[in-house]
Amino acid sequence: MSEVAVSVVLPAYNEEATIEHTVRTTLETLGTFLPDGSFEVIVAEDGCDDATPDIADRLAAEDSRVRHFHSDERLGRGGALERAFRESGGETLVYFDTDLATDMSHLEELVESVRTDGYDVATGSRRIPGEKQDREPERGLASTGYNALVKLFLRSDLHDHQCGFKSFDRAVLFDLLEDTEDDHWFWDTEVLVRAQRAGYDIKEFPVRWTPKGDTKVDLVRDVFGMGSQILRVWWEFSIKPRATRRAGLVAGILLTLAALALMTVYLDPDAILDAIRGADYRLVALAAGVYALSWPLRGQRYRDILRELGYDGDLLFMTGAVFISQTGNLVFPARAGDAVRAYVVKARRKIPYPSGFASLAVERVFDLLAITVLAGAVLVGLLATGGADGLAEAIAADIGTVEIGGQSIAPGAAARTALRVAAVVGVLAIAGVAVIVASARRDTDLVHRFVSTISDDSYADYVSTAIGQFVGDVQAVAGDRSAFARIGLSSLLVWGIDVVTAIVVLAAFQVPVTPYLVAVSFFAVSVGNLAKIVPLSPGGIGLYEGAFTLIVVGFTANITPAVAIAVAVLDHAVKNIVTMIGGIASTLVFNVSLVEAVEGAAEVEESVSSEQ
Template sequence: MTNHPSAGQAAWGSGSSAPPGRTATVEIVVPVHNEERALAGCVDVLRDHLARAFPFAWSITIVDNASTDGTPDIAAGLAARLPGVRLLSLPRKGRGLALRTAWTRSAADVVVYMDVDLSTGLDALLPLVVPLVNGHSDISVGSRLAPGARVVRGPRRELISRCYNALIRLTHGVRFSDAQCGFKAARTDVIRPLLARVEDDAWFFDTELLLLAAYNGLRVHEVPVDWVEDVDSRVHLVRTVLDDLRGLVRVARAKVTGRARVPGLPRRPALRPAHPDAVLAADGALRWHVASFAVVGALSTVAHLGLYAALRLAVPVLPANLIALSIATVLNTEANRRLTFPAPNGRAPRSPLRIHVLAMAAFGLYYALTSGALLTLHAVVPDPPSGLELAVLVGACALGTVGRFLVLRRWMLHPAGK
């Protein structure tokens, strides 16, 4: 591994040190592999934009990933003659490896990553960085799928991107819309602990980083971008998608086992209960929880009845009811997890799988409560009137519903891992 200049030297674009009036330092990392045609033009355009429209002290680090063409020589020449540009040479390929190495060694306050093709419009660079500099957010990502984004790309890549990001949101319950846009930034003090847990060194690196950030309660800021597809892209889509699917499974397993919990990350303080706004927020949240839980429950009941009616065409009463009720419970839990009890800001959400397992356990207790109430009634009153039986069942259901509400609210809103 070689550096031009040395890893500890900050070559800021405005001079050897951050100039007066500039409150933060930003290092922009551009990974390259066999990019001899695009590299020089990219650096020229980027430096011109930074000099004209970027208010912070900046440096550009070109990370060469074992290029076999003229890229290393071009990069070395740029680093030698242009202030604020340096070269980091790595012996093997991997976008994730490039970012991990450069970001870990960075002395800047904020680190940025962008693709060498500059597919993303540079007007989004300042909105990407500002929320990190002022402390509002921990990680910023450019999004081609957020409202306001303008994108030019083929239908095949558009479909794959939308399906992949929808799969991420469905399986991991995250809210960011675009995991793999080559335009990201992070506070350096936040990113270092995360990098120690990110395993992928290739294209899944971005997704894994964001999944761990969201799981650990960090604030991810999205910036809608202008993006034009690079027709010379050499990404192997099918192989990349398969690797990403394996990565999603691996991260889910890490959440279940606890390996996804990252110590040493900053925690955002919760609203203090004594604050008037916090009290109002808590009251409003409780009203929302009750109303949303009731609506979800009503819809789940409709789903339960519909499934039961369909299953009764092929299976006996008890199995039909058990299967329909189990499916409705899963749907109910997922809807409540996403809509009724989303994780509060600054707190890491519990694992979706863990929540579903706990919810099924609560369902078992609910089922035992209602069945036990009926069995107890029949033991005390051998032949109870139908009205009494119905009243006992309604009471047991009401008690079980309140208990389930309190249990789910506690599980889903309580800080993960505590």
């Protein structure tokens, strides 16, 4: 049995300037209150690329109380600590930061609190009320915010979770590590929170602390890294125990009802009913059927995109995933449904989050490109044949107020805004595709260089890897000419069906469908879809309806503003209703709920880090 009673682990990453001083100071301080041979100091060197490994090897060779554990790859701070603790011999396990920011006069209290006083865990604190420490304002603000979030979401009673000055009873720590998932900066916070949940006796005591070295706030690490981990642990403690199948079903029903209610924010029910009263019900039903034909195409296109990224799936599931995400986008702002789709394909098909979001980005790029091509091609044709004169007159004129469903609508201003928005979005879409295709032929790691300018912390590698995979996946599709052409063609078919749906709705209002009207409809629907990319008017009649009305009225002589806007409202309503029905049906068929989606999100960092 080992005679070592206390094992002190020093996590080290590129510490060549300080590691020798830290080791010698630690040995000297431990020797003032512990018997000879009862302690060891372990350098947990975490994939350093400087002289730290050589210095640690020399120190270990010179003093039998010093041990060095080397790793060729980055394990993360938590990972390096855990590995060293498992190889240690002491019953009291201690670690502190190698910069010695915490005054070493506190080391005896840290060790003896666990070794002789009976505490399970001891931790230094810079934030106990009544104790003040000198800190840069920006780091002090970040620390205050972080600890407040931990206390709020994770119900912690401690004041300082990130002070690098902690000790543990060996058996207690290994019990806590059974469930601890983080292996980087959140590691010690998670251990402390789990210790409180398990009822272990924790001592938090004030320490004198002086910041050392580079103390600037690291936004990448502090915001994105530990913030997501707080949400993961909160989910595990507060939501997951209640997330039964029955609870998920009830939540899904309530969310569906909420989604239906929120539809009234975007489409006035009276306006829809009024529009339907003036239309041929049979043709309205036909329009819904035509639009439904586009969904298998959407599913196949999404399947093709994922296949280019190295993932496969059946057509039915992919179509359902698109239905679910588009339903979310219909009723919630900021395209929240896109995130839901990334969760769904991760949970059901094990597709990593970076690839899931990249596939969505590719889909959006092709959507914008296809709509722009359709609008641009028709506009060029109209200009070449002199058919655009009416549009200029309509833009210059002020389309009067229209009554639909008892609601007064003035589409003129919205329509002119819509045209400007559509033009800008179309130009950006073409420019974006050009940039992606061009960048797909470059092999420079621009992502890592950019992230490194934001953060020089080791967590930058973690984040840049995820972003780099995202960009690489987008470029993988753009760089394959065959895939680019195939997905581009399916995108044109998807949006072509979208236009045909509007044409059938026009016919439902007894409007004669001529080749010229078909061309006008392609232009009107395409510009309307480009306009609504930017939700400048989320309530009532939006930019889509305004653009559609102005273009149809401007290019035709026999369609009044009242009829045009009624067609636009009904066209939009038919598409939204089909989307909602498909989305609700898909959640039932595939037993998908937000409970399952959010639970899958907790795995994102593990999946990304495993690919480094």
